[in-house]
Structure formats: structure tokens, C-alpha cells
Amino acid sequence: MSDRHWIAQRARELTEDLTxxxxxxxxxxxxxxxxxxxxxxxxxxxxxxxxxxIHEGVGETxxxxxxxxxxxxxxxxxxxxxxxxxxxxxxxxxxSCNEGLMHACGHDAHTACLLGAAAILHGxxxxxxGIVKLIFQPGEEGSAGALRMIEDGCLLDPTPEAIxxxxxxxxxxxxxxxxxxxxxxxxxxxxxxxxxxxxxxxARPHQGTDAISIAAQAIVxxxxxxxxxxxxxxxxxxxxxxxxxxxxxxxxADRVExxxxxxxxxxxxREAIIDFxxxxxxxxxxxxxxxxxxxxxxxxPALQNDDGVLxxxxxATREVLGEECAVEMPYPSMGAEDFAFFPVVGRVPVAxxxxxxxxxxxxxxxAVHTTHFDLNDAVVLPTGAAVxxxxxxxxxxx
Numbered sequence: 001m002s003d004r005h006w007i008a009q010r011a012r013e014l015t016e017d018l019t020x021x022x023x024x025x026x027x028x029x030x031x032x033x034x035x036x037x038x039x040x041x042x043x044x045x046x047x048x049x050x051x052x053x054i055h056e057g058v059g060e061t062x063x064x065x066x067x068x069x070x071x072x073x074x075x076x077x078x079x080x081x082x083x084x085x086x087x088x089x090x091x092x093x094x095x096s097c098n099e100g101l102m103h104a105c106g107h108d109a110h111t112a113c114l115l116g117a118a119a120i121l122h123g124x125x126x127x128x129x130g131i132v133k134l135i136f137q138p139g140e141e142g143s144a145g146a147l148r149m150i151e152d153g154c155l156l157d158p159t160p161e162a163i164x165x166x167x168x169x170x171x172x173x174x175x176x177x178x179x180x181x182x183x184x185x186x187x188x189x190x191x192x193x194x195x196x197x198x199x200x201x202x203a204r205p206h207q208g209t210d211a212i213s214i215a216a217q218a219i220v221x222x223x224x225x226x227x228x229x230x231x232x233x234x235x236x237x238x239x240x241x242x243x244x245x246x247x248x249x250x251x252x253a254d255r256v257e258x259x260x261x262x263x264x265x266x267x268x269x270r271e272a273i274i275d276f277x278x279x280x281x282x283x284x285x286x287x288x289x290x291x292x293x294x295x296x297x298x299x300x301p302a303l304q305n306d307d308g309v310l311x312x313x314x315x316a317t318r319e320v321l322g323e324e325c326a327v328e329m330p331y332p333s334m335g336a337e338d339f340a341f342f343p344v345v346g347r348v349p350v351a352x353x354x355x356x357x358x359x360x361x362x363x364x365x366x367a368v369h370t371t372h373f374d375l376n377d378a379v380v381l382p383t384g385a386a387v388x389x390x391x392x393x394x395x396x397x398x
Contacts, residue, residue: 005320007120007393011386014116018381021045022112023094029083029101029108032143035061038081042111042136049119059149063136066158067121069128075395076133076160076348077117077388078339079110080140089371105368106168106357109375109384111136113166113355116385121392130396133160139338144300146341155346162309164391165339165352166384170367172356174379177317177387178329179353181305186235186263187270188299188336191277193218195245196291199254208252212245214290215256219243221284225276234269237334238262263334265302303340306349312398313351316390321383329354355384 011018030038039056042063046054053066061081088095088102096102103109114134121132135154139145172178195215200208219240226238238260245256262277264270278294285292317326343350357375358365366372 011382019377025108032082032139035138059152061138065134067132071130074131074158076163078135078165079114080107113384117388120389146338166355169354176356180329183332185303185337187302189262190297191260192295193258194293195256200252202250209289211253211256234266236264300336301340301344305351309351312394313391316394320386320390
């Protein structure tokens with residue numbers, strides 16, 4: 001990170017605080033919509049900085065802080081706070097103290113970086129050219145915390161003209177920011193299928209209907225449809241993450257449950273896959289003697305970066321980090337992100353960029369959502385804090 005810019009210098013000066021904040025959060029992870037201690041810690045740090053306007057319990061466990069400068073224009077910065085149900089295996093001295101919970105997706109880093117940006121921007125006083133709304137969001141990991149905060153009024157009084165967020169990216173070198181035009185993350189819908197058969201003795205399978213065998217066929221037929229009956233240029237992936245059925249080795253299972261996701265960008269392909277599973281697959285299962293019960297639930301919408309917001313963030317990144325640290329990422333992710341509710345439901349233009357964490361020399365190479373994910377605080381956190389802060393200034397001045 002370049003030290004030519006005053007924000008970069010200030011972010012480096014905050015390294016000790018950033019590290020302390022992130023490691024405290026890392027040691028005390030909380031699951032989605034149960035971030036009570038996390039939210040209280042965020043509020044405590046904001047008050048210690050001198051931030052006065054803080055709203056707690058927004059969308060149940062969210063926090064919104066407002067920094068008011070000399071202007072009336074308002075922009076937002078967002079970070080998520082929840083952890084994952086994983087048992088940490090990093091061996092770090094600051095590893096999770098909560099059994100079965102871990103900050104394996106970097107939300108502790110996002111929150112620490114936003115606290116750092118708060119310290120930088122609040123320190124500007126009347127020099128801050130407008131209003132910055134800091135959104136500390138709960139429940140990103142499947143609970144649609146962004147939607148809950150929107151429904152609870154987090155975008156009102158004042159309404160931000162744009163919102164910026166970051167997400168860690170272990171595939172990118174630490175100290176860099178990845179920027180993607182257009183779509184960033186996919187639409188993600190949930191699948192819950194039940195194949196109903198009829199139990200029988202394993203020695204006399206003709207007297208029953210084997211739900212496990214039919215479920216295996218259903219999986220293959222679904223993947224065959226995706227591979228051969230949808231546009232190969234469209235981005236899509238159907239995953240069955242769990243399969244449960246049967247009671248013992250010598251009894252035909254009379255019920256098998258499949259749970260998974262459908263991830264898409266193009267609406268035509270999404271509708272085709274959902275129609276196949278909800279209608280045609282039901283007929284195919286019936287032809288094999290079984291019965292299909294299908295529950296398909298709309299998930300997070302696809303996230304699309306606004307060009308104008310992204311341009312400001314791009315300029316802010318290059319200004320505070322240096323030209324070489326702004327990395328274009330031409331392809332979106334098939335992951336999902338509830339930040340998409342801010343533009344889709346809240347009607348606010350947004351941008352999300354990727355915060356690089358890869359440091360092969362120090363061994364920080366593991367993917368998110370794994371038990372070994374970690375990052376180098378001294379490099380990643382000042383980078384994220386600086387980009388948050390300068391992006392807010394650029395957006396206010398555009």
C-alpha cells in the first residue's frame with residue numbers, strides 16, 4: 001500500500017487497533033442473527049472513537065452509525081458480522097473460543113476494516129464532505145440480514161446515494177483489490193426434494209419401490225438436463241449438498257431427502273431448471289414408481305455492480321493503494337451475497353470489490369468456508385480500511 005496518500009498513512013497507523021478488533025471478533029464468533037456480543041463490541045469501539053449517532057438492534061442485531069460532516073449528501077459503507085458453523089483448525093493464538101463456530105468467511109475482517117474507516121472518517125470532523133452511514137449487518141450467511149435491515153429502515157433518514165462493500169478473496173494477493181464490472185455474485189435458490197417410495201425387504205426389491213435408487217436417477221437426470229438442455233454459454237450450477245434416506249442395510253428406503261442449491265445469472269436458464277425440477281422431474285420419478293415432493297425457495301438475488309459507483313471505487317483504490325493494486329476481475333462468482341438486496345429491494349446503486357488475502361510466504365492460502373482460513377492482519381486490514389474510507393470520500397465528491 002502506497003504511503004503517498006494521507007488515508008493510507010492513517011490506515012497504517014491504525015494497524016494495532018485493526019488487529020485487536022479483528023482478533024477479538026475472531027475469538028468470539030456468533031452465528032447468523034445471534035450477533036449480540038459482536039454488535040455490542042462494535043458499538044463499544046464506535047463510542048470509544050467519539051461517534052455519537054449509533055442505532056442498535058436494526059434488523060434484530062444490526063448496527064447503523066452515522067458520521068455527519070459539512071454536507072448533506074449521504075453514502076453508505078457496509079460490512080457483515082456473522083460467523084459460520086465450523087470448528088476452527090488454524091491453531092492460531094486468537095482461534096475461536098466458541099466451539100463449533102468460526103469466522104471462516106472473513107466477516108471479522110470486514111467489520112474491523114469498517115471500524116478502521118469509521119476512525120479515519122470521524123477524525124475528519126467538519127472536513128468530511130457529507131454524511132457516511134456505516135452499516136454493520138447481521139445474518140449474511142443464509143439469513144438475509146441485509147433484507148431485514150432494509151425492512152427495519154436502515155436506508156432511511158438519510159438515504160444513501162450509493163453503498164460500497166468489500167469481501168475477502170484468498171485467490172487474490174494481499175494488498176490488492178479485485179474489481180468486477182456488471183454481475184458479481186449469482187442468484188441462489190434453495191432446493192428441498194423428497195423421493196417417496198415403498199419399503200420392502202432387500203431380498204425382495206420387486207415388492208417395494210427403492211427411493212434411494214430413484215433418487216440416484218433423479219440426481220443424474222437433473223445434471224443431464226442442466227448440461228444438455230440449457231444454453232452452454234449461460235452460467236449455472238446445481239448442487240445437491242445433502243442426501244438422507246433409509247433405516248438399515250436390508251430394507252429398501254421408502255423416503256430420501258435431497259437438499260441443494262440452484263445458482264444462475266440468466267433468468268431464462270433459471271426458469272428452465274426450476275420448471276424441470278418442479279414439473280418434468282416429477283413425471284420421470286413417477287415413471288420409476290416413486291413420487292416427488294419438490295420445494296424450491298427463492299434465495300439471494302444476483303448482485304450487480306453499478307458502473308458509476310464502481311468507477312469511484314476504482315479511482316479511490318488506485319489513489320490510496322497505487323495503480324498496480326487495483327486488479328480487474330473479468331468473471332463473476334457463482335457464490336451468493338445478500339448485499340444484492342440493497343440494489344434490488346432498496347433501489348440504491350452499489351459496488352462490491354474483493355479484498356485480497358493470499359500470502360503464500362506466510363501460509364495464508366486457504367479458501368473461505370474452510371476450517372483453516374486466516375489472513376495477515378498487518379497487510380489486509382489497513383488495505384481494507386483505506387479503501388473503505390477513500391471510497392466514501394470519492395462517492396461524496398462525485
